[in-house]
Every structure is written in C-alpha cells, then in structure tokens.
Amino acid sequence: MSTLRLSSGIGLLTAALLFTLTPVLYAADPTLALDLGNGVKLDLVLIPSGGFMQGSPTSEPERGADEAQRFVHLSKDYYIGRTAVTRAQWERFATETGYRTEAESGPSGGFGWDGKALTQRKDFTWRNPGFAQDATHPVTIITYPDAEAFCKWLSQKVGRKVTLPTEAQWEYASRAGATTAWHNESDDPASADQVAWHKGNAGFTTHPVTSTKPNGWGLYVGGNVAEWCQDWYAPYENGPLSDPIQTNQNLSDKPRRVLRGGSWNRDGKNTRSAARFRSDARSRNADIGFRIVAATVVTPPPAPASDAPLLPRSQPSRSSTPSTSSPGTQPDFTPSDSHTSDSSSRPATWVDTLLGFVCCLGLPLLLLGGLIFFIMKKVSGNARATSTAGTAGTTARAMADALSRPGTMQGTPKLRIVDDGFWMLLDVVPSTTIDYVFRPRGGMEARGSVNYQPGPEGHFVYTGVRPESVRVVSAGGVPMSDVFTSGSSPSSLHSNDRRDDDHRPPTYPSAY
Numbered sequence: 001m002s003t004l005r006l007s008s009g010i011g012l013l014t015a016a017l018l019f020t021l022t023p024v025l026y027a028a029d030p031t032l033a034l035d036l037g038n039g040v041k042l043d044l045v046l047i048p049s050g051g052f053m054q055g056s057p058t059s060e061p062e063r064g065a066d067e068a069q070r071f072v073h074l075s076k077d078y079y080i081g082r083t084a085v086t087r088a089q090w091e092r093f094a095t096e097t098g099y100r101t102e103a104e105s106g107p108s109g110g111f112g113w114d115g116k117a118l119t120q121r122k123d124f125t126w127r128n129p130g131f132a133q134d135a136t137h138p139v140t141i142i143t144y145p146d147a148e149a150f151c152k153w154l155s156q157k158v159g160r161k162v163t164l165p166t167e168a169q170w171e172y173a174s175r176a177g178a179t180t181a182w183h184n185e186s187d188d189p190a191s192a193d194q195v196a197w198h199k200g201n202a203g204f205t206t207h208p209v210t211s212t213k214p215n216g217w218g219l220y221v222g223g224n225v226a227e228w229c230q231d232w233y234a235p236y237e238n239g240p241l242s243d244p245i246q247t248n249q250n251l252s253d254k255p256r257r258v259l260r261g262g263s264w265n266r267d268g269k270n271t272r273s274a275a276r277f278r279s280d281a282r283s284r285n286a287d288i289g290f291r292i293v294a295a296t297v298v299t300p301p302p303a304p305a306s307d308a309p310l311l312p313r314s315q316p317s318r319s320s321t322p323s324t325s326s327p328g329t330q331p332d333f334t335p336s337d338s339h340t341s342d343s344s345s346r347p348a349t350w351v352d353t354l355l356g357f358v359c360c361l362g363l364p365l366l367l368l369g370g371l372i373f374f375i376m377k378k379v380s381g382n383a384r385a386t387s388t389a390g391t392a393g394t395t396a397r398a399m400a401d402a403l404s405r406p407g408t409m410q411g412t413p414k415l416r417i418v419d420d421g422f423w424m425l426l427d428v429v430p431s432t433t434i435d436y437v438f439r440p441r442g443g444m445e446a447r448g449s450v451n452y453q454p455g456p457e458g459h460f461v462y463t464g465v466r467p468e469s470v471r472v473v474s475a476g477g478v479p480m481s482d483v484f485t486s487g488s489s490p491s492s493l494h495s496n497d498r499r500d501d502d503h504r505p506p507t508y509p510s511a512y
Contacts, residue, residue, distance in 0.1 A: 028296040032079055034158045040092040042154075044079035044294055045218050047173050054171055055236065056274035058456060060181050061189060065418060067274045068455050070239030072168045079294040080165060080173045083209035083220045084227060085150065088135035090126060090142070093150050101126055102143045103284040110141035110284035113204060118265065118285055129206075129286035136208040138225045138289040144257050144281035147228050147290040154292065161295040166245045167231040167276075169293055170260045174273045176216035181272045183215035183222065192268035196223025202264035222271040225289035226259040226279075233258050233278035235421070235462045238453035251462060253420065256280055263287035413472045413480065414458065422470050425458030432476045434459075438467040447473075 032044040055069035093099060103110030103125045112124030113131050124130060129140045147164055155162040165173070174183055181187045184195050192198055195215070197207050206224055214220050234251030237244065249255035256278035262271035265287040269275065279288070414425040426434065432452045439445045440463065452459050452475070472480050 028077055028079075031082075032294070034154065034294070036089060036092045036154070036157070037096065038092060040088055042085070042089050042292070043082040044292075045082050045173075046296070047074075047078050047080055047169070047217065049074050049077050050172070052172050052175060052177075053179065054168055054239070054274070056181065056272070060187065060272070060274070062269040063181075063272075063274065064276060066235060066276050068236050068238075068457065068460065070236055070241065070455070072172070072239060072244060073242045074168060074172055075243055077296050078169060079296060080169065080219065081291040081293075082218060084138040084225055084289045084291045085147075086135060086209055087126070087133055087137055087139045090139035090150065091135075093153055097153055099146075099149055099153075101141065101146045101284070102282060103141050106284075110286065112141065112286045113265075118287070124286065131205040131286075133206060134208075136210070137206045138209050140206065140225055140286045140289050141284050142228075142289055143284050144228050150290075151292060154294075155299075158294075160298050163293050164228050164230045164290060165293040166243075167229045167258045167260065168241075168244050170227065170229050170291075171273055173217065173219060174215065174221045174261070176219065178216065178273070181274070183273055184213065189268055192223070192271050196262060196268070196271035197264050198223050198262055198268040198271050199264065199266055200268050204264065206264055221291075222261050222273070224264060225261070225287055226263045226266070226277055227261045228288070228290045229258040229260055231258045232256070233276070235460050238455060238459075252278065253465075254280075259288065415470050415472070416458075417467050417470060419466050421460055421462040422467055423458045423460050424470075424472060425454060426452065426472070426475060428452060428475045430454065434475050435473040436461065437471045437473055438463055439469045440465045441468040 028046050030046045032046070034042040034044065036042055051071060051073040053069050054072045056063040056067040057069060060067075101110075107122070108120055109122035110124040110126075110129075111118040111120050112129045114121075115130075118130075124141065126139050126141045133140075144164075151162045151164060176183055178185050181189075182191050182195055184191055193201050195213050197212065202223070209224065210220050212220055212223065231246040232249040232251070233256045234246050234248060237246075246258075257280075259277035259279050260275070262268075262275060262277075270277070279285075414423075416423040422438065424434070424436070426432075428434075430453055433449055434452045435447070435449045437445050437447050438461075443465075446463075448461070450459065450461055474480055
C-alpha cells in the first residue's frame with residue numbers, strides 16, 4: 001500500500017513538473033500593427049492554419065496549364081500584410097537605413113511607364129514609376145533582393161521573423177476559403193473588376209491599396225501590383241503536401257521567382273487566386289511590388305554579451321528587524337530575495353524529510369523507468385519491423401501483379417506534348433518508376449526517369465523546351481511497347497501561353 005502511495009506521489013510530482021515546464025501558448029491577436037517609426041504602421045491579419053486545394057480545376061475559365069490542383073496543408077498560423085507594402089512604408093525603410101534600390105543604384109534605372117509601354121530609363125525608380133502616386137499607393141520597381149532587404153530590416157525592428165510569403169501562403173490567404181476563380185465567390189471574369197485593378201480598368205496606373213473590395217479575411221489582394229513570393233518557379237509537385245516551398249531554381253527555362261496577383265498592366269484573368277507568374281529576381285518593373293508575412297511569436301532578443309562569469313550574486317545579510325523605509329520608497333531587495341528564505345531560521349519539518357526522501361528515490365526510479373522504456377521500445381520496434389517487412393512484401397507483390405496485368409504494359413501510353421514538357425497517362429500504379437526518352441527539336445535524345453504520381457491530367461514531365469518526340473521506355477523495370485508520339489497539338493487547358501496578355505503593349509521587359 002505504501003509503495004502504491006509512493007508511486008502515486010511520484011506520478012503527481014512528475015505531472016506537476018511537466019505542467020510547470022510546458023510553455024503556455026497564447027492565441028495570437030487577429031490583427032497586428034507593426035510600428036515602423038515616425039507614425040508609420042504596417043497592418044497585418046492573422047491567417048489560421050489549415051488546408052486547401054491549391055491550383056485551379058480544369059473547368060475554370062482561362063486557367064493556366066501550370067495550375068494543376070494539389071491539396072496543401074499549412075501547419076502554422078501566420079500574419080500577412082493586409083495590403084501590399086505602400087510607398088509610405090517603403091519610404092520609412094529607405095529613410096531610416098539609407099537603402100537604395102537596385103534601380104536607383106544601377107546604371108540603367110527601372111522599367112517605368114512612358115505613356116505607351118514599360119521602358120527602361122535611369123529616372124524610373126520607386127520614386128518615379130512613370131505615373132503619379134501618393135503615400136497610399138503600392139511601392140513599385142522593387143526587385144526580389146530589394147524586398148528581402150525590407151523584410152530583414154523589419155525583422156530586426158519589430159523583433160519577429162518577417163519574410164515574403166510562400167506561393168502556398170499567398171494563395172491560401174487570397175482565397176480566404178473560397179474555391180472559385182476570384183475570392184469574391186465568383187468564376188465570372190467580369191467579377192475581376194470588383195476586386196482587382198487590372199489592364200481593363202486601372203487606366204495604366206496603380207491605385208490606393210485599399211481601393212478595392214477586401215476578401216473574406218479582410219485582405220486587399222489581387223491586381224494593382226504583382227507580388228513576389230519566396231518560391232522559385234517550377235511545375236507543381238503532386239500533393240498532398242505540407243508547407244510546400246520550391247527551393248530548386250533549376251526547374252524552369254531559367255531561374256525565375258514566382259509572382260502572384262496580377263497587376264494594373266496585365267489582363268483580368270491574371271488576378272485569379274490560382275494564376276501564377278514568373279520573373280527574373282532582379283526584374284525592376286513598375287507593376288511589381290510585394291507583401292510581407294510575419295511570425296505569430298516574438299523572437300527573443302539575443303542575450304547581452306558579458307565577460308563576467310555566470311556566478312550567483314552575493315546577497316547582503318538579512319536583518320531580523322523590520323525595514324524602516326520612508327513612505328514612497330521600496331525596501332532594498334532583488335526580485336529573487338522575495339522568494340528566498342534562510343534555512344537556518346526554522347527547524348526541518350516532516351515536509352523537508354519527505355521531499356528529501358523523494359529526491360533521493362527520484363534518480364534511481366528515473367533510471368529504472370528509462371531502462372524499462374528502452375526495452376519496450378526495442379520490442380515494439382522489432383514487431384514493427386516485422387510488420388513493415390510484410391507490408392513491403394505485399395506492396396511489391398501488388399506492384400508486380402499490377403505491372404503484369406494483361407494489357408497494362410502492352411497498352412499504348414497516352415502522351416501529350418506541350419511547350420515546356422509533356423504529359424503522360426499510364427495504366428500503372430502510382431509511385432512506379434517511369435523511364436523515358438525525349439528529343440528536343442533539332443537536338444539529340446535525352447533520357448530521364450520520374451516517380452509516377454498522376455493527377456487528373458496524368459503526370460507532367462518538365463523538359464524546358466517543346467519535345468519533338470517522346471518515348472516511354474519502361475515502367476517499374478518492365479519494358480513498355482516502343483511507341484513514339486511525334487508532333488503535338490495545342491493544350492486543351494489554355495489556348496494562350498499564360499505569360500501572354502491580350503493587346504500587350506509593343507514593348508515589354510524581357511523579364512516576362
């Protein structure tokens with residue numbers, strides 16, 4: 001019985017210690033205003049963690065071929081700018097730090113509006129994009145490194161991590177739970193006029209960042225300026241994925257960063273929540289800006305450097321007589337003094353004895369518990385290994401059965417060539433290794449292999465150029481029929497390249 005009481009006591013003591021040492025998590029405020037100094041604020045909105053279908057369905061009008069749907073889960077809450085960064089907010093940064101943008105420091109300037117097109121001139125910078133702006137307009141002619149510099153400065157200033165959004169964070173926040181083309185629950189292209197400034201309604205200029213209708217989460221998003229994201233542009237990986245970010249810069253025709261949202265100089269279709277763009281990281285155009293993301297927790301400041309040894313401070317001796325401090329003054333003691341008592345001032349009690357007894361038993365019991373846990377873990381691991389081996393064997397047999405089904409490997413694979421790769425739809429189980437050969441126009445054959453993960457349209461293989469022919473050689477090590485697909489037909493998903501605007505001005509920066 002005494003042993004049971006002792007075990008229960010130790011259990012309660014352990015639970016109390018765990019409860020005491022566990023950090024308390026407080027819910028973040030739904031909005032946050034970052035103080036940039038000199039009366040300038042930057043408003044953020046809390047975005048809850050959750051999942052959504054990134055990309056667009058094949059039925060969405062004017063969708064791009066690079067918008068294949070995938071399920072994405074974002075595991076953490078985050079703050080995102082209510083609007084794109086404004087001229088006033090950028091000017092505060094530039095004034096405090098003396099920062100000069102790449103357009104300002106370079107010899108050629110940026111691409112501003114000359115009344116007919118975006119053209120490069122030395123005098124085109126964020127201060128003069130070629131059209132009139134005030135402090136409430138989004139800052140423009142900002143490169144990706146420029147935007148990163150702002151984020152670094154703001155992180156240090158407000159004591160929390162500030163970055164550009166990932167492509168998934170941007171789209172999730174833009175949709176605000178909507179599954180339609182635009183965040184106002186509409187698939188009608190005409191609805192773009194209600195929520196975004198674009199080529200059809202902007203008048204070839206930017207507008208105040210809060211001059212359109214906000215989405216369901218209070219964000220003014222879509223149109224006005226295209227916004228930098230952290231990701232390098234590439235075809236989507238198949239889902240489901242958690243907190244995706246594309247860090248490989250070699251999956252496009254040349255390294256380009258993702259831009260989202262469309263702009264005053266692009267068609268309304270480009271302001272859809274799923275619409276994707278790509279541009280050189282050093283593009284300095286008058287229709288490019290950015291929005292920030294901030295962590296929900298404050299980053300602790302670094303501990304001050306000190307050469308003094310980390311030893312307890314000596315405490316002054318205590319007097320048994322009460323303090324006689326005058327009214328309005330505080331007794332001379334440190335915070336730690338208020339919780340410190342002199343052990344010599346009272347005799348040991350049964351409580352002290354019990355605590356000493358528990359402490360003496362604690363270490364042996366912890367060691368014994370650790371040994372028991374290790375043994376149980378080892379036994380459990382062996383059991384799982386046996387189970388996993390059995391499952392792997394079953395999966396391998398299922399794969400072999402699937403690959404050897406009549407007609408599976410001998411059937412003609414469905415291949416569809418597009419401008420920068422090809423789609424393949426095969427009658428094999430997902431995760432099968434597919435070996436293929438393709439020949440670029442006027443070039444030599446190149447070989448490759450992929451882990452087959454089909455979506456509704458099959459599996460997309462990025463080649464960077466339009467293949468002249470494609471051949472699937474084998475699937476799961478089993479040779480496939482030697483079928484070539486030569487030539488191509490226009491993509492059924494998008495008749496125009498997603499980078500092409502209707503009635504594009506005659507001159508446009510090569511970054512697009």
